Amino acid sequence: MKFYKVFATVLVALALHSCGAYFNQPFDQTPARLGEQSRSTQNLLNLPPAQDPVEVAVYNFSDQTGQYKAVENGSTFSTAVTQGSTAILLKALEDSGWFIPIERENLSNLSTERNIIRNTKQEYIKNLNPNEPPLPPLKYAGIILEGGIVSYDTNILTGGIGARYFGLGGSAKYRQDRITVYLRMVSTSNGEILKTVYVSKTILSQALDGSLFRFVKFQRLLETEMGITRNEPVQLAVKDAVEKAVHDLIIEGIEDGFWSAKGGNTVNQDVVEAYKEEKAVAESTGLYNRIFFQQKFKNALSFDAGVSLLDADYTAKRVGGMARLGYSMALGEVVSLNLNGAYMNMKTGNTFDESFASVDLNAEFRLLRNDKLSPFVYAGGGIIMGFADNQESLGLDGNQTDAKVQYGAGLEYALSPRVGLRLWAEHDITFTDKLDNLINGKRDDYYFNFGVGLKYYFNFSSSKKTDDQQTPAVNTPKQ
Incomplete structure (x- = not known):
């Protein structure tokens, strides 16, 4: 059943x-109707x-x-x-x-009919009424x-x-x-x-x-x-x-x-x-309803908020909050260099709940720079710093600083040429197994960040054109 x-x-x-x-299927003949x-x-x-x-x-x-x-x-x-x-x-x-x-379109038909009218008037109507007016001329x-x-x-x-x-x-x-x-x-x-x-x-x-x-x-x-x-x-x-x-x-x-x-x-x-x-x-709208605009700003500040998920030695997984500030500088049409600083609260197991800070340097590729909605990917390296107290029983330093690499991807929607709304996910791989103050196994600890944020674009030098309204990119290069 x-x-x-x-x-x-x-x-x-x-x-x-x-x-x-489905509910308007024709079951019978219908009469003619207006178009x-x-x-x-x-x-x-x-x-x-x-x-x-x-x-x-x-x-x-x-x-x-x-x-x-x-x-x-x-x-x-x-x-x-x-x-x-x-x-x-x-x-x-x-x-x-x-x-x-x-x-x-059918001028020959019109001319033929006018000739018939003209001949009829000349041969028949004129004899009956000499004052019959001539056929009026065609409009041009x-x-x-x-x-x-x-x-x-x-x-x-x-x-x-x-x-x-x-x-x-x-x-x-x-x-x-x-x-x-x-x-x-x-x-x-x-x-x-x-x-x-x-x-x-x-x-x-x-x-x-x-x-x-x-x-x-x-x-x-x-x-x-x-x-x-x-x-x-x-x-x-x-x-x-x-x-x-x-x-x-x-x-x-x-x-x-x-x-x-x-x-x-x-x-x-x-x-x-x-x-x-x-x-x-x-x-500013291309084929397949792609909406274009001219991204004329070379620098940007960003603020993101989201969650962190630590995947380390504890079996139980919990999410914590995170916030990130960043600065990016465009190096070309699709490539930019990003410097980010983040604060994260990581939780795992029943007892581990500590705060961390990180500094990242990434190369970001915005694949459709002049589209209203554009995917982006990035990768780079950085450091992560812990603020946890020392755990003397394990002999580990909770205030350690370790190197890491990270990569991520996301989508950015241009609310205006100056402001973009971003949704992203990131994978961070550390070179330590002591992130959660527990050494177990051969694999180093890593974590995930998920966030949403705003990115504000600007130029340091004053521009002759300061109009912030969207400018149609009629001759936008193909992405």
Whole structure:
């Protein structure tokens, strides 16, 4: 019975994990509905109204990737992305309220229909009504919007997790694709490219499944499985990217003085400032949502607090408190030299409870220096000093000073360019067996330190630029 309870628990967990898809399974035909909004639709609709909408023409905004859908077996002539991106762009331009789209994609159809109207008026209506007005001229645009879908990258990030035990198992997998859109604005008076925007959008696919394959009795096999797959629609991703491109084009046009919102400079400035903040974050975010900033400080002070765990000759293990102060000086992009002083309270057995101090010199390697979240490793040597009273019965000096080596690793999260939050663990190996005032066996004593702390970065020399706000690292070297 325990086995079936476990299986039922796994099935319930799998179902609840993707309850949005599981409890909304289609069981019947559904009527047509209005198209879904993307994440960028509301931002586009929330823009302030334009002072004077601009006539724009879109001849072609197409798929320039030339990619076809990937299939496991055989071949397909279905394209990877929608071929109707021009219609998506025209809808976004109309929804924004900042543009008056003019039909140019099917200009031949429009010209043919106008010729039919013109000929009909000349041959029939003119004879009945000589004052019939002529057909009004076509509107012309001062701006042409060009561009298209320039890339569709599949499997930029894949992963999953799963387990199976005696025929009972489950797994979760995900895949991330990415679509990239360029939109440029061209002047019809002289052909100058006035502005170009670039937008990318990720497309997420997820799969979750569970299965059971087990003999419950002799010649009685139980086999069952369930699964859920959820794929983000590519068309909706294209819509999101195109609407974001139109939104950014409008604001950058405001910034460069091509057009203006109702309300004048005050409204324009508010919209542009909000966009600049968003753009700064976007420019400091790399692929896989890695957030970059420029670490321009060469020196740092740190304070850490945590616990120490002595592993010596006593069988019983207890933790004690510790605190550490440190100074570090950068020697390069990823290497720094650290000098630390620590106070530790070590406990072990039922009687040993003593205080120690240590001084360490380490070489630290911060592997992703310009990332908001970066792992680091370090190693070095130092000394440890004990403050315990002499134990005359063993003839040991509790106030001894001994050499040691240490190594450790951790994570640092940049709260700002000046302040980092650190989480770390360290292994210290001493060259003495008398750390706990007890000699037993051939192995020397060692201990572990675990801590969390803050690191404050600064420069000794005054810098021309003292702004402490994060600066986007657009040209950050690859780590």
